[in-house]
Amino acid sequence: MSEPASKPHLCVDPAVFTPEAVARDTQMVNDAIVKALNAAPDRWKVPWPKMRAGRLAGMGTFPMPPESPRASVDTIPGPRGDIPVRILMPDGAPKGVYLHIHGGGWTLGSARENETLTDRIAARTGLAVVSVDYALAPENPYPCGPDDCEAAALWLISEGAKRFGTTRFAIGGESGGATLVMTTLVRLRDTHKVTPFSAVNVTAGCYDLRLTPSVRNWGDLPLVLNTEDIARFVGNYLCNGGSADDPDVSPLLANLKGLPKARFTVGSRDALLDDTLFMASAWVAAGNEAELAVYPGGCHVFIAFPGSIADDALAKMDAFLSDF
Numbered sequence: 001m002s003e004p005a006s007k008p009h010l011c012v013d014p015a016v017f018t019p020e021a022v023a024r025d026t027q028m029v030n031d032a033i034v035k036a037l038n039a040a041p042d043r044w045k046v047p048w049p050k051m052r053a054g055r056l057a058g059m060g061t062f063p064m065p066p067e068s069p070r071a072s073v074d075t076i077p078g079p080r081g082d083i084p085v086r087i088l089m090p091d092g093a094p095k096g097v098y099l100h101i102h103g104g105g106w107t108l109g110s111a112r113e114n115e116t117l118t119d120r121i122a123a124r125t126g127l128a129v130v131s132v133d134y135a136l137a138p139e140n141p142y143p144c145g146p147d148d149c150e151a152a153a154l155w156l157i158s159e160g161a162k163r164f165g166t167t168r169f170a171i172g173g174e175s176g177g178a179t180l181v182m183t184t185l186v187r188l189r190d191t192h193k194v195t196p197f198s199a200v201n202v203t204a205g206c207y208d209l210r211l212t213p214s215v216r217n218w219g220d221l222p223l224v225l226n227t228e229d230i231a232r233f234v235g236n237y238l239c240n241g242g243s244a245d246d247p248d249v250s251p252l253l254a255n256l257k258g259l260p261k262a263r264f265t266v267g268s269r270d271a272l273l274d275d276t277l278f279m280a281s282a283w284v285a286a287g288n289e290a291e292l293a294v295y296p297g298g299c300h301v302f303i304a305f306p307g308s309i310a311d312d313a314l315a316k317m318d319a320f321l322s323d324f
Contacts, residue, residue, distance in 0.1 A: 010280055010292045017268050022297030029307045030223055030269060030299050036061050037222040044232060048138070052108060062304075067112070068119035078151040080144065084133040085152065086111035088122040095126035096168035097160055098321060099153060099197075101184070103175030103204075103301060105225075105233030106137045106145050114174075117303070120314065125321045128164050130156060134180070142242035142249060146183045150191075153184050157196045170199040170324055174301045175272070176233070178205025182251035182279075185259055199324030200262035201317055204270050204301045205279065207252040209234045209244035212274035224300035225271050252279050261289035263320045265313050267298015291320070 015021050040061045043051060058064040070089050075082035100118055102109045111118070111131035118129045134148035153171070161167050173181045181202055188194050211231065218227045238244065247254035252275070262283055266276035273294075280292040293316065295302065295309040303310045303317075 010284055010290060012277075012292060012294050016294050016296045018296075022269075023308055025307050026295075026297040026302075026309055029302075029305050030297065033299060033305070034221065034223055037224070048107060048136075052110070052136075055108065055113060056110065064113065065116040065119075068115050068122075070119055070122050071115060076152060076155045079147045080135070080140075083135075083148050083152060084111070086115075086118070086129075086131045086133070088115075088118050088129040088131070090122045090126045090128060092126070094128035094164045094166055096128075096166050096170060096324075097156060097164050098125070098127040098129045098201075099156055099169065099171045100129055100131040101134070101149055101171070101173035101177035101180045102131060103173065103177040104136070105229070106142075106176045106179075106237040107233055108136070109177075117174075117314075121318070121321060124318045127170065127321060137236040138239045141240040142237050145237070146180055146187070146248070149180045149184045150187050153188055153196070154192065157194065167196075168324075169197045170201065170321055171197045172201030172203075172321075173205075174203040174303070176206055176237075178202035179207060179209075179251060181205070182207060182254070183248055186247070186251060186254045186256075189258060190255075195258060195260065197260050199321065200260050201265075201321060202262065202276075203265045203303055203313075204267070204272050205264075205275055206230065206234075206272055207250065207275045207279040209238070209250045212272070212278060214274035215271050218271040223269060223271075227271065230271060252282060256282055256286035256288065259283070259286070259288050261291075261324070263291045263293070263317065265293045265295070265303070265317070267295045267300070267302045267309070269297050270300045270302075272300060 071086050102114045111133050118131050122129045132152045135144035215230050242249050264276050264280040280290050283290045303313050
């Protein structure tokens with residue numbers, strides 16, 4: 001009997017989950033993060049507007065990235081009014097456009113706070129980057145955030161050729177932003193009957209808001225996120241009655257057929273590890289093409305911190321976004 005034709009597949013070396021695989025500089029970064037967060041004020045006792053303003057003013061636990069000379073601010077129409085976006089242009093004519101959706105538990109974060117990443121993408125891949133400042137919970141809970149991201153994607157479909165001279169589109173995001181990436185893709189396919197993106201680049205997403213085993217079993221260690229943090233962020237996002245059983249909320253539960261090739265990146269020391277392992281497997285099971293990269297000892301969204309694994313992961317993302 002002949003072998004079946006080659007299909008998308010995943011392969012994770014079990015060694016990446018062993019303590020011996022963790023590089024010294026990775027462990028040093030993790031230790032520094034835990035120390036800094038243990039010394040920081042309890043974010044659950046600070047009003048969200050004050051927390052957001054402090055982060056934008058450079059007073060957060062981690063430093064604010066420098067503002068990119070590539071960046072400009074614009075607005076696009078949304079379901080509840082204008083949506084701010086930061087647009088970063090490459091050198092020369094764009095080879096495509098990357099729609100970026102930032103993380104922050106659907107509660108924190110902004111396009112401006114992710115400028116090290118988005119500037120790098122524009123500089124190294126030749127893509128224009130459109131980073132969306134979607135509405136944040138708990139003031140604007142589900143479905144406000146995904147509605148804004150859906151609107152941004154529809155704007156790009158409508159205006160991309162005129163604005164950027166290309167219809168070659170990729171989409172990506174980190175953490176809660178990766179959740180919104182997946183929701184956006186499914187909404188475009190099911191509601192609007194379009195699949196405009198050719199590549200998906202997601203890091204450390206939360207794809208099952210019912211909480212996967214790695215989240216439930218993580219505990220109190222504040223390595224960027226812990227179990228309580230994730231549960232509270234979910235509570236903020238769903239405070240207006242959304243359900244974690246809804247595939248529009250938990251995209252791991254959605255029909256994933258007919259979606260673009262994707263690169264999934266996560267660290268082995270991420271409370272959301274299972275979300276990526278499960279989602280990448282579901283992606284392939286649905287017949288889609290996927291790459292899965294699990295980095296030994298990497299914390300939640302480790303690409304935001306210095307270190308050898310971040311350097312490697314970012315270089316591979318650059319290659320993925322350059323070649324789609």
